[in-house]
Amino acid sequence: MSSKTGRPAMRSAAWRISLWATLAFACGTMVVFVFLQSFVAGDIQRRSDAWLSGEVEVLGDVAERTPKDALYGRVVGEVAELAAREVPNKEASETESNDSVFFLQSGSDGSLKLWVGAGSGDDHLKAIRTTEIPPDHPTDVRIPGFPVPFRVACLRADDGSHIYLGLSERDELRVLRSLRFRFFLLWLLIVLLGFGIVFLTTRRMLSHVREITEAASRIGHSDLTARVPATKRNDEVSQLALTLNRMLDRIESSMHQLHTITDSLAHDLRSPLTAIRGKLEMSLSTITEGEQVDPIVSAIDELDRLTDFLNKSLDVAEAKADALRLTRSAVDLNELLRVMIDLYEPSMSERGLRVSLQSSVPVRILADAALLHRMVANLLDNELKHLPPDCTLTMELRGEEDSARLILEDDGPGFDPEVLLHLFEGRVKGRDSDGHGLGLAFVDAVARAHGGSVAVSNREVGGARIAVTLPAFPEPNSHSPLLASSSSN
Amino acid sequence: MRLLLVEDEIDIQSFLRRSLEEAGYQVEVAPDGKTAQRLAVEGPFDILIVDLGLPDQDGISLILRLRQQGVRAPVLILSARRSVDDRVRGLEQGGDDYLTKPFALAELLARLRNLLKRNSPAASEATRLRVLDLELDLLRREASRGGQILQLTQQEFVLLEYLCRNAGRVVTRSMILDKVWGMRIQPDTNVVDVHIYRLRGKVDGAGQQPLIRTMRGVGYVLKDR
Secondary structure, eight states, X not given: OGGGTTOOGGGSHHXXXXXXXXXXXXXXXXXXXXXXXXXXXXXXXXXXXXXXXXXXXXXXXXXXXXXXXXXXXXXXXHHHHHHHHTOTTOOOOSSSSXXXXXXXXXXXXXXXXXXXXXXXXXXXXXXXXXXXXXXXXXXXXXXXXXXXXXXXXXEEOTTSOEEEEEXXXXXXXXXXXXXXXXXXXXXXXXXXXXXXXXXXXXXXXXXHHHHHHHHHHHHHHTOTTOOOOOOSSOSHHHHHHHHHHHHHHHHHHHHHHHHHHHHHHHHHHHHHHHHHHHHHHHHHHHOOSSTTHHHHHHHHHHHHHHHHHHHHHHHHHHHHTTOOOOXXXXXXXXXXXXXXXXHHHHHHHHTTOEEEEEOOSOOEEEEOHHHHHHHHHHHHHHHXXXXXXXXXXXXXXXXXXXXXXXXXXEOSOOOOHHHHHTGGGSSOOOTTOOSOSOHHHHHHHHHHHTTOEEEEEEOTTSSEEEEEEEESSSOSSOOOOOSSOSOOO | OEEEEEOOOHHHHHHHHHHHHHTTXXXXXXXXXXXXXXXXXXXXXXXXXXXXXXXXXXXXXXXXXXXXXXXXXXXXXXXXXXXXXXXXXXXXXXXXXXXXXXXXXXXXXXXXXXXXXXXSOOOOOOSEEEETTEEEETTTTEEEETTEEEOOOHHHHHHHHHXXXXXXXXXXXXXXXXXXXXXXXXXXXXXXXXXXXXXXXXXXXXXXXXXXXXXXXXXXXXXXX
């Protein structure tokens, strides 16, 4: 079932597809059944009409040949009763008397001459008189007191009298009703069965698609070496999986290439940097004091700054390509921030800045601790360099359901509106900045590598506001609660 | 102390050899993995420095193979990569250490000393540290100079303890950040210096001989003479 993702079956695509398919199927079979039913009804009607026409002729013949004496009524009546027993589609009547068939002979003056059937026959005669019944063509006649109309055939005798033979349509309707009922049951069965089959098939098919989606999103967030599951069948879905896997192969190889390039670039630059630094340090140890020390010391400083710049540039470049490698472990952001503030507080107060952290409970996330250290160091370095004296920096840490938010607010001059637009591009720097303008680009890079984000704005009351959001867990599908309590103020 | 340096870059090789020999190590150099393997198995070494980017093989594989062959000496890994991968972390947990290039010589030497100390039979942990007239009581977390108790914060005490443990030797800013604050960052502001100034203000009072010295371009040293 789709309980894995907790999605109700009625909202799935499989449900919708099978609903529409079943609707079309149900309409189609319904049309076929309606056609079949009308065909059967017509056929039954024709048969009973043929019977009526035949019988009325026989009765007419008998009536004509039987001498009109005292026995006439009995002879014709017996013949009519015999005929009634051969009624097509007949069902055993509930009553003794046969009320599904009647025989009626009216005189030329229209009076009731002979009656065979249930009741007196007056109602029947009255109803027949009001209806015009062409000879040789049985017609429906409604008789008061009978819920079902009669099919009546008429024959005109030579002596001017009329012979009527009526057959109740009750049995015909009953047959049709039972036919309809069976049709309906069959139709319902077929439709439900069809719905079930379509639903199960599409769901199975779509569950492959869902597996592919889940695997792809997992891959997108963490592991590039993983592949989506492929089935052995060679249908569209497995082709989708194959295409995705081929695409992933290419992405992985270009990612690998990027790593190789950045690694070899880092390596090729670091080796000479190491050698230069080592030589500078050695020459520094040979001279004791004096004027020569200064250039060497500043050269070492420059070298260190160059190294840091190189590191950050490569990190930012890799993060922009979503290729920054993380080594995750459980990190308590509250603890991490306290240590960082402890480190930075003396420098801040030296410059006349106040810093405070608003957070009390542990906020644990799965993250790369080393990168987070560097990220927070960048944020604090940035404040330290740009805030004029006598400003206050407020840091607030919030543990939300499945993410952590770090908000830095200061009451300094805020960001240059122009700078604000291109802050994360890694090239801009504020007017008075002496850095490489990489700081915030690096912060953004680290946040994004963790699946988080950075929002930078100027506060309405003045000053800058930087909000870093980091998800608590790398898996986007994971709904486990954050290890910390949800509010922290 | 016999040290095997496995490094293919001639420039780095030469200055490392010189400064290591100056620091009192007996240095053998291997320019590639094959030579390193032969040398390491032949003669016992007290410590190894292995660069990860060797021409003929991966440094980590070399270390793992040496371990299989019974080489027990601790290893200081030199890495030119920015991120430390899981295998290096694994080795670090196994008692080895790593250093990313470029590095300060002082830091390299300090890490070598730490590795050697870690692997020598543990000396009974002292409860008091004494450098000249500076005395640290590690149990009561109290520092005093010339009998005068110093009013230090918890953090300042840890910093001073670290300086005392390395008295007479240079410690760099990144070493201080690593050991005292537990993070490997390179701030482009003077955060460490301000901590040192504050500590110096408390330790080196007026009229006293200054103990905490700045080694320009390198780091700091706590004088022990």
